[in-house]
Amino acid sequence: MQSKEAKEKVDLAISKWLIDASIPFNAANSAYYQSMFDAACSYGTGYKAPNFYDLCGYLLIKNVEQVKNFVDSFRSTWKEIGCTIMADEWTDQERRTLINFLAYCPRGTIFLKSVDALDNSKTADMLYKLFREVVLFVGVEHVVHVVTDNAANYVAVGRLLERKFPTLYWSPCAAHYLNLMLQDVGKLDEDALRAMVTSKEWTLSAYAKESKAKSDERPSMGYLYAAMHKAREELLKRFAKRKKRVDTYLNIIVSRWDNQLHKNVHAAGFWLNPAYQYDSTELEKHRYTTSGLLDVIEKYSYENSDLMTHLTSEMKLFVKLKVILEEFLQ
Incomplete structure (x- = not known):
């Protein structure tokens, strides 16, 4: 076990090098920062660091090759x-x-x-x-x-x-369009926006009480279609008696989603998402997503009848999977 003084001596030497070379301190956040020292320590005493010519010469070539192999x-x-x-x-x-x-x-x-x-x-x-x-x-x-x-x-x-x-x-890009939707909302009359979010319908809703934003790393394609339709349904539901108050916001959704962003790939993502495929209520509500998926399959197959047959058979198997799982779990 090295002493505290010995570690501080090494730390000070590293920090001096960073400062002298004008290297930003956030370089220490690099995934390769600690591994560099681990590799040097495993070599043992007497290790000599690569010089300028090594770094811009054969070591650079080796790193390029490694990155290329990683991409490949x-x-x-x-x-x-x-x-x-x-x-x-x-x-x-x-x-x-x-x-x-x-x-x-x-x-x-x-x-x-x-x-x-x-x-x-x-x-x-x-x-x-x-x-x-x-x-x-x-x-x-x-x-x-x-x-x-x-x-x-x-x-x-x-x-x-x-x-x-x-x-x-x-x-x-869906994220770009969602930002544009928010910008469109931001351009609306401030009094009208304040009236909506302070109304009784809004303040009593779950959305007004939810304070934490939720996020995860799951792919968004399979959820975007449902999220846009859910937003529209909730607005209509919450303001059923005062529809004129949300007409402007619904028009924004129609303008950005229906007329510009919505594609068959989004419908296919919805259909292929088990969260909706195995929810009979949701699937029934959006039956026409099946035609969106079939259009995607037809386009992807493009004159390859064998591939189209294979994909449609996989589609049928995906539908039957719920029944198979239910029987297995019984």
Whole structure:
């Protein structure tokens, strides 16, 4: 057991290096911070740290190879269940517009590339070329879904991608649309908004009494469809006698969800979610989600009759699973 003084001596040496090299202190939050020291200690006394040329030379090459191998290891998952390509546009401190491309699957999200998108290259045609390159890199047969924001040029890109690659779906980012909904609500007359949230119907509801926000890491696709319909149903239920008070808010939902965000993939997500598939009341209420799922299957199969047959048979098996489980548990 080393003394407190000995540990402090080591800590002080590390902190001096960080300060001298102008390395931000939050670098200590890196997942590799402690493992670096563990590896050095396991080597034993006499370890010499890599120099400048080692770091920017063969060690950099090895790290690039490891990252490449890690990304490539996801291809087996993409091949098995497909993936979603996501594009995130943002502006850095130098006011450059950058687009990050990522691939999501249940195993995790992988960064693919970052592109410096100059203003003159943000036309739909130029963006389409960028997205097309990413889809081909991942593999057309592996891409099920492409998600972007809802700017006009990205909407045009989505249509071009669906035309070029008939098996994939494009949809705008749900989080972006939900933010737009909240912005729409925020633009409403303040007195009208205050009147709604201070009304008797609202103050007596469970929502006014709930103070904790709940979140988890489960995929949201299977819950988005139900959440939007639940929000509409609750507004109508809580203000059944004073419908005019919520008409404006219902119109926002219709404008953003019904007319822009809602896609067949959301209906398919609802249908394939056991929480709703095995709830006869919920499923009966949204029977037409079955046609949304069938449309997704038809699009994904695209002239492959064997694949369509296989997917529809899996669909029937999924429905029967509830009965099988109930019999097993009896």
